[in-house]
Amino acid sequence: MTDAAASTKLHDLIALAQEPSSERRRELMRGVTDLFFTGQALEGSSEMALFDEVLSQLAGEMEDAVRGELAARMSQAEVAPRGLLRKLARDESIDVARPVLEGSRALTDDDLLAVARTRGQDHLRAISQRVTVSEAVSEAIVERGDDHTLGMLLRNHGASLSRESEEQAVDRACENPALHEAVVSRRDLPADLLNEMYFVVEAQLRQQILERNAEMDPAHLDAALAVGRKTLAARDGALPADFAEAEQYVRSLRARNGVGPAVLAGFLRNRETTRFLVALCEMADIDFHTARRILERRELDALAIVCKAADFDRSLFLTFAVLILDREGNALGRAREYGELYEALARDVAQRTLRFWRLRRQTLDVAAA
Numbered sequence: 001m002t003d004a005a006a007s008t009k010l011h012d013l014i015a016l017a018q019e020p021s022s023e024r025r026r027e028l029m030r031g032v033t034d035l036f037f038t039g040q041a042l043e044g045s046s047e048m049a050l051f052d053e054v055l056s057q058l059a060g061e062m063e064d065a066v067r068g069e070l071a072a073r074m075s076q077a078e079v080a081p082r083g084l085l086r087k088l089a090r091d092e093s094i095d096v097a098r099p100v101l102e103g104s105r106a107l108t109d110d111d112l113l114a115v116a117r118t119r120g121q122d123h124l125r126a127i128s129q130r131v132t133v134s135e136a137v138s139e140a141i142v143e144r145g146d147d148h149t150l151g152m153l154l155r156n157h158g159a160s161l162s163r164e165s166e167e168q169a170v171d172r173a174c175e176n177p178a179l180h181e182a183v184v185s186r187r188d189l190p191a192d193l194l195n196e197m198y199f200v201v202e203a204q205l206r207q208q209i210l211e212r213n214a215e216m217d218p219a220h221l222d223a224a225l226a227v228g229r230k231t232l233a234a235r236d237g238a239l240p241a242d243f244a245e246a247e248q249y250v251r252s253l254r255a256r257n258g259v260g261p262a263v264l265a266g267f268l269r270n271r272e273t274t275r276f277l278v279a280l281c282e283m284a285d286i287d288f289h290t291a292r293r294i295l296e297r298r299e300l301d302a303l304a305i306v307c308k309a310a311d312f313d314r315s316l317f318l319t320f321a322v323l324i325l326d327r328e329g330n331a332l333g334r335a336r337e338y339g340e341l342y343e344a345l346a347r348d349v350a351q352r353t354l355r356f357w358r359l360r361r362q363t364l365d366v367a368a369a
Contacts, residue, residue, distance in 0.1 A: 005246065027067050033073055036081070045341040051191035052081030059084060067096040075103040082106075089115050094122040101126035110132050116140040121149050128152040133159035142168050147176050154182035166193055174200050185209055191216060195356035199293065206301060210345075213352045218332065239288065245276040250282060261316045268323045290357050298324055304342040308350035317342050 036051050059067050071088045074080050074288045085106055091097040099118075100107065100124060101115065112130075115123050124145045127137060131319055133156065141153050142165045153159050154169060161169065170193045173179035180201045183189065191213070198209050220293075253259045259279055267276035277291045284306045300321050307317040321338050325331035 008134045018033045029055070029062060029066065029070065032058065033070060037073070039079070048081065052083045055081055056084045056087055059087065063098055066094045067091060067093070068099070071096050072099045075099040077104070077106060080104065082108040085112050086111055086114070090119065093127065097123055098126045102129045109136055112137045113140055116144065121146055124149045125152050128156055128159065130156075131158050133166070135160045135162045138162070139165050147172060147179055151179055151182045152181070155184055157187065161188075163190070166190060170196055175195065177201075180205055192356055195353060198353070198357075199297075199299065203301065210349055210353060213356075214346065214349045216352065227368065240274050243278070243288070246272075246278045250275060250278045253279075254282060260320075261313065265316065265323070268320060280306070284312075284354070286354060286357060295324070300324065300338045301341060303340060303344055305350045305353050308342060308347050309354040311347065314339060316344055 032051070032054050036055070040210055055070070059070055061078070062070075067088065071091070074085060074088060086105060088100045089097055089104070089107060089111060097115075097119075101112070112127055113136065116137060117128055124141050125148070128141055128149060129152065131180070133141075133153070136163050138153060138159050142150060142161070145153065150169060150172060166189060169179070169183060170189075172185040174197070177200075180197065184194065184201060184205045185208075194209055194212060198206055201209070221236060241300075250259060251263065253263065257262055257283070262282070264276060264279055267273075267279060273295065277288060277295060280286070281288050281291050286306055293299070294306065303320060303324075304317060307320070318339050320336055321335035325334055
């Protein structure tokens, strides 16, 4: 079709735009759309601007179903009328906006940000499903999206997230189990943030974290540790009142080579909890807050990682497990199950995982400085 022919036809269609019949106007809009898709060399031409004006005018006067039909067609266009595309993307009806927001490659980041900052969750979720989502657009979604929207964005592996957005996602996931799988399953999640999730997710996802740690290149591990978090989202709470006394006692024992498996087990058996934790921290090189968290929550799979990394005997770990579970039914049976887990755990994987947990100590030191 020549530019002259397209222009003549468009002027005829514009004249018909005054047609009062809604059925006739629907036919008119479809005719203009057909003309757009069969047009030649319209990009950057005056005819493109004319198409844009006519289609935008007609679309604003049509019911949702017709606008939705137009949006579905325009979402497939490599080059689309800019004004119309933005109008459809901002449409209050998500049935109209969705095909454009999800599929149009003609929308720019600025177009998407304009929608993400002004429309509701349905529009944010549609943007989250695009084949690719830039860091800037993802940041707006993380900022304004609810947890359901955030989950959709995280599950889209074509969505790029900045470090700041990843940290926000992890913080929110720590409060909402519905986000656990979405966060842990992101293959590009930094290793230190992935390991922050260990203490809040269920056993199956914990295993995924350990498997990812096992796959990690040592150079990547060191880089991840160097990045870390620069600030803490929340403190772990104050040290116990007897911490200083326990630390002094344990260190005096160590100076006399008096801290071994029997002493550790004795602390735990006698319910000298702070002394046990201080001694465990000294021997396994782990921070007190993480150790206390493991003990208070009876996180025996996490304790297995600590003991394996420190190269404790399996028998010592089993002693710890029995003493920690002594108030529960079938403590021996459960301890044996954890013993099998301990046996299967590779020491290098335990050591890698423990290095991430030590980030908390490093972060506390930075925050206190």
